[in-house]
Amino acid sequence: MENYEDLKLLLNEVFKERHIDFSQYREQLIQRRVATRLRVTKCHSYPEYINFLKHHRPEMDTLLDTLTINVTQFYRDPRVFQAIAEKIIPRLFADEVIEKKEIVRIWSCGCSGGQEATTVLVLISEYLKQDINKPRILIYGTDIDKLSIKKANEGIYEEYEFKDLPAGLKEKYFLSLGNRRFERKKELNPFLYFREQDVVRSEPVKNVDLILCRNLFIYFKRELQVQCLEKFYRALNKGGFLVLGLTESLWGDSAKRFTEFDRDNRMYVKV
Numbered sequence: 236m237e238n239y240e241d242l243k244l245l246l247n248e249v250f251k252e253r254h255i256d257f258s259q260y261r262e263q264l265i266q267r268r269v270a271t272r273l274r275v276t277k278c279h280s281y282p283e284y285i286n287f288l289k290h291h292r293p294e295m296d297t298l299l300d301t302l303t304i305n306v307t308q309f310y311r312d313p314r315v316f317q318a319i320a321e322k323i324i325p326r327l328f329a330d331e332v333i334e335k336k337e338i339v340r341i342w343s344c345g346c347s348g349g350q351e352a353t354t355v356l357v358l359i360s361e362y363l364k365q366d367i368n369k370p371r372i373l374i375y376g377t378d379i380d381k382l383s384i385k386k387a388n389e390g391i392y393e394e395y396e397f398k399d400l401p402a403g404l405k406e407k408y409f410l411s412l413g414n415r416r417f418e419r420k421k422e423l424n425p426f427l428y429f430r431e432q433d434v435v436r437s438e439p440v441k442n443v444d445l446i447l448c449r450n451l452f453i454y455f456k457r458e459l460q461v462q463c464l465e466k467f468y469r470a471l472n473k474g475g476f477l478v479l480g481l482t483e484s485l486w487g488d489s490a491k492r493f494t495e496f497d498r499d500n501r502m503y504v505k506v
């Protein structure tokens with residue numbers, strides 16, 4: 236195992252260069268990911284790799300890409316999206332709610348290539364029978380990774396990314412480009428706002444009705460999770476929903492400020 240102090244030096248280099256602070260991410264995960272870059276670049280130690288980085292500028296992008304793990308897909312963890320469709324969306328769009336509400340805001344934090352945000356929009360569209368103009372729906376997707384946001388904005392996906400999406404939805408909401416590639420239909424774009432944003436360093440989206448932050452906390456140390464949960468609490472409207480990943484949960488004071496809405500699917504409500 237590599238030396239901790241050397242790992243810190245490496246993470247300092249990343250911070251100096253890109254202003255991304257990985258020091259509060261779980262060390263084991265970071266070490267495992269960096270180890271793959273050491274192997275590929277044939278470096279034998281962190282100091283050697285730091286030196287390599289200084290002389291091979293594109294390696295910094297590759298390292299960041301390795302450290303921000305972007306695996307995702309449409310309708311990931313189907314039972315969670317089923318619960319979103321059956322229990323959360325009907326509440327967000329209940330007649331008595333939208334009578335008084337002009338905008339419904341949703342935030343997919345750590346959105347990767349936009350698959351999660353787009354899945355939610357597709358489910359809302361299905362629920363509203365494609366009449367998605369009233370109330371105004373704003374779905375924000377934020378991610379620290381530049382390439383993921385580029386992909387989210389382009390809206391072009393490979394066939395395997397749709398494998399869990401219920402039958403018919405891919406054909407209804409995406410255009411085939413041939414070669415097993417599909418493009419999000421243009422009519423979905425006005426509802427989706429993707430931007431590069433570090434959840435740790437930036438101000439949260441405000442007045443949100445639903446936050447999805449799934450499979451991001453698994454990479455964070457507990458203090459950082461607590462810090463983010465505070466942010467989510469401030470970002471949410473009263474009665475707003477928070478959905479975490481299936482292996483994630485609330486910590487610290489946040490556990491008292493949210494009530495469980497669906498324990499099995501890691502869904503909470505701001506009280």
Ligand SMILES: C[S@@+](CC[C@H](N)C(=O)[O-])C[C@H]1O[C@@H](n2cnc3c(N)ncnc32)[C@H](O)[C@@H]1O
Nearest residue numbers: 303304305307345347378379380433434449450
């Ligand atoms: C494993 S993906 C999860 C994608 C999706 N939420 C899901 O559950 O399938 C984790 C995403 O979090 C992003 N991420 C990591 N650190 C972040 C940070 N500090 N702020 C915002 N996004 C971050 C990564 O770039 C990656 O795209």
